[in-house]
Amino acid sequence: MQQLRALFEHAAVEGSRRKTWRITVKRERSADGRAPEGEVSSWLHAHARPGDIVKVSLPFGDLAVPEGDSPLLLASAGIGITPMLSILDHLADASSGRRVTVVHADRSPAHHAHRLELDDLVGRLPHATPHLWYESPQEPVQPRVRRGRADVTRLTLPEHASAFLCGPPAFMQGVRGDLLTQGLSPKDIRYEVFGPDLWLSE
Ligand SMILES: Cc1cc2nc3c(=O)[nH]c(=O)nc-3n(C[C@H](O)[C@H](O)[C@H](O)COP(=O)(O)OP(=O)(O)OC[C@H]3O[C@@H](n4cnc5c(N)ncnc54)[C@H](O)[C@@H]3O)c2cc1C
Numbered sequence: 001m002q003q004l005r006a007l008f009e010h011a012a013v014e015g016s017r018r019k020t021w022r023i024t025v026k027r028e029r030s031a032d033g034r035a036p037e038g039e040v041s042s043w044l045h046a047h048a049r050p051g052d053i054v055k056v057s058l059p060f061g062d063l064a065v066p067e068g069d070s071p072l073l074l075a076s077a078g079i080g081i082t083p084m085l086s087i088l089d090h091l092a093d094a095s096s097g098r099r100v101t102v103v104h105a106d107r108s109p110a111h112h113a114h115r116l117e118l119d120d121l122v123g124r125l126p127h128a129t130p131h132l133w134y135e136s137p138q139e140p141v142q143p144r145v146r147r148g149r150a151d152v153t154r155l156t157l158p159e160h161a162s163a164f165l166c167g168p169p170a171f172m173q174g175v176r177g178d179l180l181t182q183g184l185s186p187k188d189i190r191y192e193v194f195g196p197d198l199w200l201s202e
Contacts, residue, residue: 023056024113026079063087063164063192075103075132077150077167078111083112083168083192088121088128099158103173105150108136113173115123131155152178165191 027045028038063083076086105114122128133150163179165172172191
């Protein structure tokens with residue numbers, strides 16, 4: 001995996017349930033060759049090394065899963081997987097019996113960050129079902145893997161599901177539109193934009 005790598009996994013944090021914290025950083029390349037490369041992610045990929053001390057904030061964002069037993073749909077693409085892993089980790093740790101539909105889209109299995117960890121977390125949840133879309137899947141195509149871009153209209157969604165989306169704007173706009181068509185209410189669809197929050201107006 002060239003573009004995505006965990007930069008450090010062993011920063012001790014007092015008071016957290018775990019003894020370690022982890023960050024996962026996608027290197028932001030220049031999209032069109034004219035815009036600059038991502039400043040901080042490029043620096044981390046180029047210079048951060050084991051043993052370095054990195055100051056990090058507490059986690060934050062809009063994808064907080066409500067407690068309870070309502071069904072969940074977690075839909076991510078690319079580096080948008082990071083909040084989904086935290087949610088799944090929390091559910092697995094709580095031995096949750098919630099129905100969880102896990103959707104992830106990526107260019108290929110090699111681009112899919114934390115792919116094996118996702119498998120493991122889903123395997124620890126008795127009512128979680130993964131659905132993966134790769135633009136270039138490995139041959140032969142594995143069960144629950146589809147070729148192309150994510151298409152949630154092909155899934156049977158549980159009633160009263162709450163949806164959580166994270167990924168590039170075009171992915172989230174597409175998934176959100178499909179979920180609205182399938183009857184989800186806007187208030188049941190939460191999303192996290194990994195950048196300026198302008199996508200709804202695009
Ligand atoms: C709540 C939240 C959680 C997140 N979690 C993660 C995570 O776990 N992992 C992860 O990898 N990312 C995560 N992100 C996304 C991450 O914060 C962004 O990718 C971040 O902007 C990268 O920082 P950077 O300094 O490398 O890039 P920046 O320097 O901020 O650049 C970002 C993009 O803007 C373009 N750009 C910069 N300056 C210009 C300019 N002058 N003109 C045109 N284009 C320009 C760059 O080419 C690049 O594509 C998260 C975002 C949020 C809001």
